[in-house]
Amino acid sequence: MINDNFLRQRLKIRHLRLIRSIHERKSISLAAEEMGVTQAAVSKTKAEIEDFIGMPLFRHDQERWQPTEIGSRLIHGAYLILSEIDAINDELMHLREGVQGTVAVGLRTYALLPSLAKATTMFKELFPQVTLSLVDAPYGELIEQAERGQIDMVISPLAEEVPRFRYSSIPIKGARHMIFGSVGHPLGIKDNPTWKEAIEYPWCLSPTGTRTRRHFEVLIEKLRLPFPSNVIETNSLVLSMNLLREGKLLTVIPVGVAQGLGATPDDELGQFKLLVRDNVGGPINLPLYDMGDTVTLTWASDRVPTPAARLLRDFLILRFNPDERRSVPDFKWTGPAVEPEAGRD
Template structure:
């Protein structure tokens, strides 16, 4: 058994993991001492003992503070994963001891929170009322690192391009076409024959620049001789886009399922939009097993998606008046 084997198996403690991540984040003994409520010599001594035990220099001391060595970078990366696992175990134990049956942390892209995810959560709660759900809304750039590090169990929404999903398993749920939508009272809803040029006078709700849908939308408008609107709102929030459409004559580009709301349905314009995005689905880290709660959530997402596929579309047809 090497010195590293011996120390990692017998002497490495959770307090060591907290120490090196704090030193990595702050790079300053004094700041770490303050947040840890100990003295600077105590922090320095703890780091020296850890480095001596491993026989490795984890941080180099410079005039600007502590800088992680390659050994420090490696250990901090794994320390974060271990601390996440410890916190998840703590949360599960607390949930079980309080009578809950588990907890699932779901990361959701904005469009998934409007229809698919609420219905899946309702199914989960019907089957396991004491399995609790924490939903964090975000975009791929923020949620995929959280999924990789184990801070969320699954991510639901439009599946990212494949090279962004390396290290993850995925399940396709809905392959919805992207559509142009308006409110039922919109002037375009009364047109018997609709042309792309008819869209020109109206305001828009656009996906922000740099998002998956923005460039294909701009290309499509250009191909049909429609100038990019100069009267628009940019958002990824489906709920905001829906609400804005219902009180204005704006046009929005969104997935078809957003139109299906019994209380306040939207109209889908009969203009062909190219298939530019991957299906909606669910992602999880292939290196981690799904918890029972996460497995149940995936099952409920599949059932909710199946139910959504069976709903009829409500496009504006040539017969609409």
């Protein structure tokens, strides 16, 4: 049985950090190394906590320490408590020395990379002492890290998977896609190429299960056409661009990325005209039927954000969707005026 007196009066911050470290490292020796103590000290402290609680927190499975059910509950609480303590510490540092600290941002969108690069540069010019950690990983991993307090916010398209923690989420930008072809592609010189023609050519596409691939599959189904049979799959934008440079391929890329490669809007035609850069390629004038996403900014709403995290969140809101600031209860931007991005969707 859990000793109430222990949890309320004797459980210390170092206990929580030790539990978290064992969980993350899955090893007593690695946890000891991370905390700068001996393995014996880690084992002794773990045993003391388990003795007071009356139940084991971890089980040894295939040479790795895995949490038990009660261990998982305590680990979850440890992440919440430690993230709150870190936020309070940053708040005190902010009051004493000005805004500083690290903000971790999970990214799961190619579509906004050019816009986010610009916004990141603008923010750093305002707050050079704030370190920005931009983490690119699968959406599920980013949400798990956000739940633990390891990531402050996630920027991604709307997802079917709902976070298990209390969260707030606002739309920040529409992410449209377009068809892009290699330099000299036969469809690139045609005014009105057709999809029936396009599917006969080689394609470079995102792997099955990705959002861009699903959008493309839905579009092909709507057009009642067979899926292209000549396909190279890759989830690397850099590799895609190199493949386009070497061959005669078609691909699906975000409009923002295409603009970064030199494709510029033609106001009169409502299309894109080609301005080749780095010998990669240009837009193919194929109708897309609203193939795109809404990219959102998501953060834990039941946790106090650090001053630096709040600043970045509020800056991104003002940069991409300033109307949404009214829907964020703790919005309190104190920096200089932020110019909204031109051409917001």
